[in-house]
Amino acid sequence: MDNIAGSPVEGENFFGRENDVKHLSQILTNDDVLLLGPRRIGKTSIARAVMASVRAQGWRAIEINVASCMDERGFLDKLNTALTPELASISSKIGAAIADGFKAATNRVKSLKVPLPGAGSLGIELGEANAEEWTKVGCDVIQLIGAAEARWLIYVDELPIMLFNIIRADPQAGTQRVRRFLDWFRNDVRAIPGAHSVRWLVSGSVGLDTLVHQHAMADTINSLSHQSLAAFKDELAVEMLLRLSTRYQIPLSETDAQAMVGAVHWAQPYYLQIAFHHLRTLLSERPDTALKELIDEAIDTMVQPGMDNDFHHWEQRLDMQLSRNDAAHARAILKLAAQDPLGAKPETLLAVIESRMPNEPQEDAQRVFINLRDILERDAYWWPDASSGAKRYRFRLEPLRRWWLRRNTL
Ligand SMILES: Nc1ncnc2c1ncn2[C@@H]1O[C@H](COP(=O)(O)OP(=O)(O)OP(=O)(O)O)[C@@H](O)[C@H]1O
Ligand SMILES: [Mg+2]
Structure with a gap:
């Protein structure tokens, strides 16, 4: 096994998660999977191992990374590009028919118009009109591959980043478009004939869960089986x-x-x-x-400057997924928790939030704290450790704590 630190690992270099691969592959027999977790915890590596595992059972599997997609058409484009060689390798008659249908779909993807961001009310109208358009093309593409006599796994990496891109680029209609996208995924795609032979593994390093909760669309991802990657024993x-x-x-x-x-x-x-x-x-x-x-x-x-690229992401994702105020509150409580490897007591952390909200009722500060406390626990910044008596929120990753401390020290 080689000492690889950065790129996804495969084959001999993929260590210790064979049972997780089995588990995910089993879930995919009947359900779609949402695999969320911080950067670098091995999502792509395990997803590729899962792809290899289902291929060994006769499935076809493709991977798309949609982090650079700015809109729905970008998503369909990626899907097309990944599907084309895979479909070309289906040699049967039905394969040829699918490939033909697919060429036509590709042209439709190319001619899709995308909503104009920032065009005021016009943006909303365009957004809605085109949303219908792309959902239709998207469904036709899925239907085509559903007709191929095989099971399919489509691995979509970094979907939350694409959704955040849409929201950021289109302040007027972005949220509505994201809702439509997730609805399409949950409802439209499932209603397609043959959709049961297509399974999805969606992964991401920024919280899709935070996004959907903030915009009250949690219902849209409930149908996915939520999975994470635990640290090694x-x-x-x-x-x-x-x-x-x-x-x-x-x-x-x-x-x-x-x-x-x-x-x-x-x-x-x-x-x-x-x-x-x-x-x-x-x-x-x-x-x-x-x-x-x-x-x-x-x-x-x-944790030294120049070597610490990976830790910056932990700070940036706070800004990406939280409101400006909440991100600042989160940074303040993390700063306090970083002072001690054993963490800080919840009352002390709450006091920090209270002092930052001097003009608001105490219940509001408490609500903010509890919300952030849970997000930071879910996203693996810290965990409640009660092993030494009173509960303390302490950093999970000790090097991250040291980095946080260094970054907040003159
Ligand atoms: N099963 C494993 N065995 C050994 N090393 C691993 C394993 N999984 C992950 N790693 C280590 O983690 C690194 C990152 O893995 P990977 O790219 O799969 O993570 P990721 O969660 O997809 O990261 P990102 O969020 O940056 O896309 C690898 O270069 C390797 O050092
Ligand atoms: Mg990855």
Whole structure:
């Protein structure tokens, strides 16, 4: 197994989540899946493993990443581009008929007009009119592939980013268009003949759940089976580090590996890979230093300027998914929780929000706090730890806590 820290991993390099792959594949037999989680927790890697697993059962599987899509047509374009080679490989007569129908659909996608953002009331009218247009083309495309005699898995990566793009680019009608998109997905697509042979795996690194709650459209994603990726249990994390150390001939003992896992605290494979990467680099620079010393340094290196790209995302996604005020409140309570590896007590955190809302009733501050507390727990910033008596909200990822602290210290 190679020490890869960045790109999705496949084959030999995909470690420790075989059971999750089985579990997701099983769910997909009957349901569509929504896999949400912070950046870098391995969504794309597992989705590709799931694609490989269903292909082995005779399914066809395609992947589209819609992060760069600014509108509905962009989505259909991506779908088309990914489907074209797949359909071309269906050699039967029915395949040829589908491919022909598909060419026609492609032309329709190309000629779709998209709503004009920011065109005032005109934007809303156009938005509605064109929404009908693209939903129809979208349904025809799905119907075509549903007619191919196979089961299909369509993996849509970063859907929430596309939806946020639509909302941001079209302040007038964006929210309405997102609702329409999600409705299309839930209702229109399901009503298509043959739709049962098409399954969807949707994933994203910013909270689609926050988006739909904020705009009161939670109903639109209820039909998806919500899944997440838990961190590795300590033993599995240790096993991964030992496997990496064998590969790179580093004399890491089990105790060292445990220390590393403890220092990362939230044993998602990416952070283990990164920590191991820094350990390797440090060791090659100073081969005579005791590993134990280097482990701590490796963790510290993760949060230094220039090495800390991954942590910025944790800050940015607050702005992406929360209102301006809420994002600022969230930053304030995270700043406090970052002061201590063991976290902060809820009453102290609530007091921070109260002091930021001096002119509003205490219940309002409490409501804001509870809402943010839950979002930050769900999005893996922190967790309620009651192991030492009173409950404290503490950072899940210790390197992130150190980074947060560094970023908030002069
Ligand atoms: N099963 C695994 N075994 C080993 N390493 C893994 C595994 N899953 C993820 N990783 C590590 O995490 C990194 C990121 O994986 P991946 O790209 O799949 O995550 P992601 O959640 O899709 O990230 P992003 O949100 O940036 O798209 C990999 O480069 C690798 O270091
Ligand atoms: Mg990814």
